[in-house]
Amino acid sequence: MSVFDDARLDDRAALAGADEVLRRLASAGARLRREAGEALRATTTLADTPRPRAVVAAGAEARFIRAIVEPVCPVPFVAWPTHGLPGWVGALDLVVVLASDAAHAGLISTVHEAVRRGAQVVIACPGHSPIAEHAAGSSTTLLPTSTGDTLAAAIVALTAMHVMQLGPSVDSELVAEAMDKVAEDCSPSVETIENPAKEVALGLADTQPLVWGGSVLAARASRRVAEAFRAASGRAALAADVEELLPVLDAAAPRDPFADPFEDLGSADRRPCLVVLDDGNGDELVRSGQTRLLAAAERNDIRVCVIAHQSGSAVERYAALLQTGMYASVYLAVGLGRYHDL
Incomplete structure (x- = not known):
């Protein structure tokens, strides 16, 4: 197992190891x-x-x-x-x-x-x-x-x-333009503080990813993104519906304020992180489900990362969500020193 080093996300030498996969994402x-x-x-x-x-x-x-x-x-x-x-x-x-x-x-x-x-x-x-x-x-x-x-x-x-x-x-x-915009925003040359994909990778650093998308397309993207997180980190990553994720969030062990952030945790000790894919779907059930998940995360002191693309057609939003999640998976691998496994 590897310890996440956030300094790698803005280190040119570390990012160079993932250059091939980053170039493929950029050319989508x-x-x-x-x-x-x-x-x-x-x-x-x-x-x-x-x-x-x-x-x-x-x-x-x-x-x-x-x-x-x-x-x-x-x-x-x-x-x-x-x-x-x-x-x-x-x-x-x-x-x-x-x-x-x-x-x-x-x-x-x-x-x-x-x-x-x-x-x-x-x-x-x-x-x-x-x-x-x-x-x-x-x-x-x-x-x-x-x-x-x-x-x-x-x-x-x-x-x-x-x-x-x-x-x-x-x-x-228009879909290609949406992909180009993600490539611009998530470029390895954009520093972590301004890069949405690097921010998600940083949020996932020492956690077990739980990925949720409320609409049909966001749920489809969530499964693809969870697969990418598994490949990038070597950890389990779950993409599921609200009713399946709520028990996992509520069962999370309390956060230890004295835990060593540089310790390489085993899967049993790693806390979850909720990743929400928000495509702007205004359906009442979707909004209600998201509210319930966010409330459970707050109740259990669980980190939340949101990937949101709410403009354009359904296909544009799907492509943008998926591309951002894929960029985040690459940066997660870079932070963990696993980019050679991509």
Whole structure:
């Protein structure tokens, strides 16, 4: 286990160890612009496509696609997490596949099955790849990808579904700008006192992360961010609903005012830190849940870190929350001296 050293967050030598992953985060907006530009011609061909009986989404970010599309989709929408397809899928249905990175055998099998059944297929994947070969057919539209960025590919697929009148309008340029703004605010050159991601990393220094997002999209982002915190710290990190987190907060041991801040604690002695992802959702249940969590944290003297992005479209806010959380995970690893594990 490692002891967190906050001096590393503004130390150029320490930050240099995470340069590669920080550069990839900083280029997220550029990757989205590239993917959107390369897929533009293929996307426009979908304008006159007949409305399908139902839509099935498979592959990376399928649940993200569902969260955006399902509330307004005029036909039934299913996110299918396992390989294969539901038994009812046939020639009247649309299968949307996201495979911007290396596709596993199960997803290739899903695509092959969709083509065999005669379903319409819209697939975001590299043009020259095994899954593209299995997807080839008269009812297939390929949205070419080249950066391996699953979120960028998902946004391209959302654009295609809007063209098909199955989902809301998504402005990829505005999403890219939101990503650029996070990259600017969370840049390694911005000192901790002004850097929201470094502040979150500092708050997580000696704690066990508990991550909460109230809306459907914020909850989706919370799971991704918790995964990143686990990888960065080697500690358990929980993303859960209000009712699951409240008992954990109330069970926290009282803070020891005489504890050595430089002591390397074991997991049993480490206190939780509540990380709230706030996308500005005004739903009464979401606001009530956040109020209950913050009250429990205050009652039990538990540290709270808030990542808030409340302007722009739902996709812009989701992307900004996710990117800020990812930056925070990198700085957490840097502070712990674990950047070589990224």
